[in-house]
Amino acid sequence: MTSPGASPQEPEIDRTVRILSADGAISPSASAERYLPLVEALGDAELEQFYRDMAVIRAFDRQATLLQRQGQLALWPPSQGQEAAQVGSARAARAQDHLFPSYREHVVATIRGVDPVDIIKLMRGTSHGGWDPTDPKNGNTHLYTLVLGSQTLHATGYAMGIAFDGRHATGDADSDEAVIVYYGDGASSQGDVHEAMVFAASYRTPQVFFLQNNHWAISVPVATQSRVPLAGRAPGYGMEAIRVDGNDVLASYAVTRLALDEARAGHGPRAIEAVTYRMGAHTTSDDPTKYRTSDEEQSWIARDPIARMRAYLEARGASSAFFADVEAEAADVAADARTRTTQLEAPSRDSMFANVYSEPHPLLDEQRQWLADYEASFEEGGA
Amino acid sequence: MTSPGASPQEPEIDRTVRILSADGAISPSASAERYLPLVEALGDAELEQFYRDMAVIRAFDRQATLLQRQGQLALWPPSQGQEAAQVGSARAARAQDHLFPSYREHVVATIRGVDPVDIIKLMRGTSHGGWDPTDPKNGNTHLYTLVLGSQTLHATGYAMGIAFDGRHATGDADSDEAVIVYYGDGASSQGDVHEAMVFAASYRTPQVFFLQNNHWAISVPVATQSRVPLAGRAPGYGMEAIRVDGNDVLASYAVTRLALDEARAGHGPRAIEAVTYRMGAHTTSDDPTKYRTSDEEQSWIARDPIARMRAYLEARGASSAFFADVEAEAADVAADARTRTTQLEAPSRDSMFANVYSEPHPLLDEQRQWLADYEASFEEGGA
Amino acid sequence: MSDLQTMTFGKALNAGLRKAMADSDRVLLMGEDIGRLGGVFRVTEGLQAEFGERRVLDTPLAESGIVGTAIGLAMTGFRPVVEIQFDGFVFPAFDQITTQLAKLTNRHEGALSLPVVIRIPYGGHIGAVEHHQESPEAYFAHTPGLRVVSPSTPNDAYWMIQDAIASKDPVIFMEPKSRYWPKGEVDLSDRALPLHASRVVRRGTDVTLVGHGAMVTTLLQAAVLAEAEGTSCEVVDLRSLSPVDYGPILDSARSTGRVVVAQEAPGHASVGSEIAATVAERAFYSLEAPVLRVSGFDVPFPPAKLEGVYLPDADRVLEAVDRALAY
Amino acid sequence: MSDLQTMTFGKALNAGLRKAMADSDRVLLMGEDIGRLGGVFRVTEGLQAEFGERRVLDTPLAESGIVGTAIGLAMTGFRPVVEIQFDGFVFPAFDQITTQLAKLTNRHEGALSLPVVIRIPYGGHIGAVEHHQESPEAYFAHTPGLRVVSPSTPNDAYWMIQDAIASKDPVIFMEPKSRYWPKGEVDLSDRALPLHASRVVRRGTDVTLVGHGAMVTTLLQAAVLAEAEGTSCEVVDLRSLSPVDYGPILDSARSTGRVVVAQEAPGHASVGSEIAATVAERAFYSLEAPVLRVSGFDVPFPPAKLEGVYLPDADRVLEAVDRALAY
Numbered sequence A, B: 001m002t003s004p005g006a007s008p009q010e011p012e013i014d015r016t017v018r019i020l021s022a023d024g025a026i027s028p029s030a031s032a033e034r035y036l037p038l039v040e041a042l043g044d045a046e047l048e049q050f051y052r053d054m055a056v057i058r059a060f061d062r063q064a065t066l067l068q069r070q071g072q073l074a075l076w077p078p079s080q081g082q083e084a085a086q087v088g089s090a091r092a093a094r095a096q097d098h099l100f101p102s103y104r105e106h107v108v109a110t111i112r113g114v115d116p117v118d119i120i121k122l123m124r125g126t127s128h129g130g131w132d133p134t135d136p137k138n139g140n141t142h143l144y145t146l147v148l149g150s151q152t153l154h155a156t157g158y159a160m161g162i163a164f165d166g167r168h169a170t171g172d173a174d175s176d177e178a179v180i181v182y183y184g185d186g187a188s189s190q191g192d193v194h195e196a197m198v199f200a201a202s203y204r205t206p207q208v209f210f211l212q213n214n215h216w217a218i219s220v221p222v223a224t225q226s227r228v229p230l231a232g233r234a235p236g237y238g239m240e241a242i243r244v245d246g247n248d249v250l251a252s253y254a255v256t257r258l259a260l261d262e263a264r265a266g267h268g269p270r271a272i273e274a275v276t277y278r279m280g281a282h283t284t285s286d287d288p289t290k291y292r293t294s295d296e297e298q299s300w301i302a303r304d305p306i307a308r309m310r311a312y313l314e315a316r317g318a319s320s321a322f323f324a325d326v327e328a329e330a331a332d333v334a335a336d337a338r339t340r341t342t343q344l345e346a347p348s349r350d351s352m353f354a355n356v357y358s359e360p361h362p363l364l365d366e367q368r369q370w371l372a373d374y375e376a377s378f379e380e381g382g383a
Numbered sequence C, D: 001m002s003d004l005q006t007m008t009f010g011k012a013l014n015a016g017l018r019k020a021m022a023d024s025d026r027v028l029l030m031g032e033d034i035g036r037l038g039g040v041f042r043v044t045e046g047l048q049a050e051f052g053e054r055r056v057l058d059t060p061l062a063e064s065g066i067v068g069t070a071i072g073l074a075m076t077g078f079r080p081v082v083e084i085q086f087d088g089f090v091f092p093a094f095d096q097i098t099t100q101l102a103k104l105t106n107r108h109e110g111a112l113s114l115p116v117v118i119r120i121p122y123g124g125h126i127g128a129v130e131h132h133q134e135s136p137e138a139y140f141a142h143t144p145g146l147r148v149v150s151p152s153t154p155n156d157a158y159w160m161i162q163d164a165i166a167s168k169d170p171v172i173f174m175e176p177k178s179r180y181w182p183k184g185e186v187d188l189s190d191r192a193l194p195l196h197a198s199r200v201v202r203r204g205t206d207v208t209l210v211g212h213g214a215m216v217t218t219l220l221q222a223a224v225l226a227e228a229e230g231t232s233c234e235v236v237d238l239r240s241l242s243p244v245d246y247g248p249i250l251d252s253a254r255s256t257g258r259v260v261v262a263q264e265a266p267g268h269a270s271v272g273s274e275i276a277a278t279v280a281e282r283a284f285y286s287l288e289a290p291v292l293r294v295s296g297f298d299v300p301f302p303p304a305k306l307e308g309v310y311l312p313d314a315d316r317v318l319e320a321v322d323r324a325l326a327y
Ligand SMILES: Cc1ncc(C[n+]2csc(CCOP(=O)(O)OP(=O)(O)O)c2C)c(N)n1
Pocket: A104, A146, A147, A148, A183, A184, A185, A186, A187, A188, A214, A216, A217, A218, A278, A282, D032, D061, D063, D085, D089, D092
């Protein structure tokens, strides 16, 4: 009654947009038709970049998982398995777009310029943020949000602001702005996601709702959140919805590219459900063997987004030097992340008080002073 | 941009279930087909009862409005215009069903047995409730809920309880239970309504979501909540949705009857959008001329649910004695409500403390005692 | 040269909002029924007509949505001023307020300010139904990252709403709704005290009365009645509930040695508790009597017919004054 | 004859829940990941296997939905026990808790009881990320209509969860998560104190230390350290935060004349404020020093690497003890 088993509905072949089959062959689903030109326009450099993104960040993600197991991080939520959905959507976004992640969008953030070690800060307990979204080097990537669904409203508000300021729908895709917000199958049940869609539809925001249905919300299968595909919710708000194979980086890219461009052109918000799979644990504190079968896991390993893209590139004739180069870069990034993680410093005592308010606050000044004096008293005592 | 004008979309003729046209002729819409047998099964007595319900409670509602204007009530939210949706749905419910109203369901509550003066208690400021939903005489009518949308979750939880206890889907429509919950077009934007639908779909509750789209949420037109018909939301949860002409008592009855019976039979929750109109002010504190045109109001007066049913009954040959009798009853009920309203007593000082907790609470006992002593000190002082 | 005008508290707020909107086109108003209708208390009356539908938004009906999108708008440079229709309807937005609005500047390590104002008409004395007469300020005062203020006069209403909008921090702006209608003088040229400052509004020597919002009026009434009985009360208007400006309160407590703190809200774990505890701590050697508290009882705000017994009035304040004097 | 068993606090809760579920088939558990996974803290481990999916519900992921449907289930005769996964995730349910759960018995004029328990793992010391270490008890303690309790030992955990479930009133059950793992003796045959009672857990003569949840352990550590310096501390475990059982606290305050109240939560307008204010008022003539408070600072719970400086520890309690003695 609560959860009809661990094996949720399969993506329906025809209505789910898929371009690359699991073995890496181009074999578009019927619904993929309109997206093919976008994929055909991609050159080798772009295709190889997609692969590189996925492979490098998977290596980083594994390194972070390892760092957690070695006690260097409090927690790590692995992105493994969701690389295609994240690379496709993040590469589809244009430079001027704003991205609102949840907390597993390591691939998205890194592609946009966020230093992966900045993500680690949050999970190591040295920061609640980690990077500055207003600094251009971070590619308009907003901070992770841990309260499920909350960020969907921030994204909608941001997109309202774009619309109010006339920063979209001018007809210039290179300057018109759009917003993409990430959330999960579990989060989709939160009231905030509903309200975000209500506001987005009402204000016709230039915005894409990007749902990564990775089949699980910790131990709870997606079937508990919905008995029908989650993409089906958006049309109820008057929003176009697309279901895409989230393990197909080409389809994920094309679908998001078009949705963002339509939204930026003033056609209103769009919703995408990317059907993918969380290959690892929910976080390093989690033990998936308690709630899902290894058969299920195996069936998704067979649909690994990276293997699929590799097969495609190999078939297209990518050189083994290319793959070797990616592997080397991945190893470097992972090693570098390890080194720099262990060097991360604890925040200063004063930072606890410094940024709570933007303007002076006598109560906090007093408490900061008290703590400074108190700690100094030990130093004296110890001296 | 915010609100595309005061004239929201018309019900689409074909997809909206309608049986009685505005002039009282039987002229079913295409979508009404499956409901006709339910209407044909209604005898004179039932049809006349529908009319009587609407006319009598409108008289009461007007009396209450008047009482407010004369300072006898703090507030009154008139139900005028929504009688057909409320009579149809409440008469469709079976004795064992549970009803969760919002705050404008005077017709529903009265039909189920609630003394209209008990409703007045809330609006006069002598009670936050007014009746006891656990007392059989109130026909399982739960209390009004003023925080918009909250009651949808209570209804879903109640329906989960019915399911857990096996009190539905036994095949006996006379004992199988179901729940109906009322809410408005404005309330539909609240996150709680979404979560109620998520839970209802997940637990396949025996439940009907009954949305009265009366076109306005105080001064805000329904188009601000949604650019597309609100009935369209339910299918996204895997729930069947029906849009009905809420000014047609026959269609409202039939549609609700079938939905409740399907839900009680175990076919899962259903959603109904009854398209109607709030003919009066939002409440007696409101001034609709500030935000809507008299043309709009006139166009809905032409679709008055009571006039429509009267025309139908007249055409069927109802006697003028019948209408005279209804009129007399209406006048009696209104007069009786007036008399008894002015006799309503203020609650006792102690009642403020008595029912906050079901078990003893030393802090409140102390405060109650303090207040009693304090008030007694004045009496002594005055003596 | 001062420019004095007499107006109601509600009109003063309206004038303050108008001024802030005219001064900066980044100021937006958001809420339910605030546009065409001008708000159920008419505080925003005329502003949509003057500034347009892009500046005064009749939003969809969802408080979490309103606050959550206001946050997003603030991130892109707007200064949203949100109206919550009534005190009791702020709770659907509570998550966005406490876990997001209050924390985002901190989460951004100062890189981002969140200049969002949330206006909440609050308090009793208007004979309304459930959820329409409550005083939820303690929930916000307890939440780090928020500023919480409450004006008690038209002049403060006019200036404090502008200061709240000008503040880079999120401000919960509690409007004592029973004060909307009485009139007072507003000095349009001379800025009031800073947003966080408390103020002695009546001088006295025997007992200090402390309160905020509509309670200030009650305290002033009590002071007049006490005077007739020979007791001189000093009255302090808190104005800001987070942070609390303790200077004037402690000065007064030290000089009178007797303090009564009053509020409409339930007393348990409230702003009144905080002030009583802090005064008792910091004025320890000066107090002749314990700090006494007068609050709403620890029950849900009762049906309107009982609000007269529920809400602290001048007599209940005087009862505490008498008890304080009896120590 | 007593039946003593040594177990962790977490296991004691699990055993208490199991007992309550075995005693009445109206008891339901609801929450995120509490079924197959047994909860992220494993407090409900094994209960779904034992009682089935109808008694232990892995609900959809929506806290307002969980509490709201728990209310409906309670209306039809169930006794739902809700788990909120972490302290910081209770806020989406705040509206259902404050405007509905807390008020429904009152709204029904007593015709309906709402026996819903909301379990909230809370507090710091576990090195976790944002929203996972907070102490939100003041929000609930301030809300009339709720009972708020927090056990500090395995024995109390075992009995208080059963008492909370047996109570006809809504109970917010705050579980100090840093105490889940340490073991203690549970007396399976002998009921603990009533749910609302506070308790002296260590006798002393010089200073009274008052606290709840994980802080009780800190206070006991402080008492041991103080003893080594010649100061005798009495420690009171509040157990119930609403209502507060003042008898034992005031008795102790009157006998020692010095009181320190400690908590992890931010201090402003908190449970600590309430207790300090009330003790200062009611033990006025007995106090040799002001009631001093030790709290989390009035900032959002900081990143884990700073929790050591943020959270009051035995040293911070002792600093206050020294200050109290210095008066
Ligand atoms: C409001 C809220 N409730 C509970 C949690 C605890 N929690 C963290 S992640 C998670 C599951 C989320 O599932 P989903 O949205 O599918 O995202 P995924 O982890 O699969 O990426 C839960 C319950 C939370 N972070 N926020």
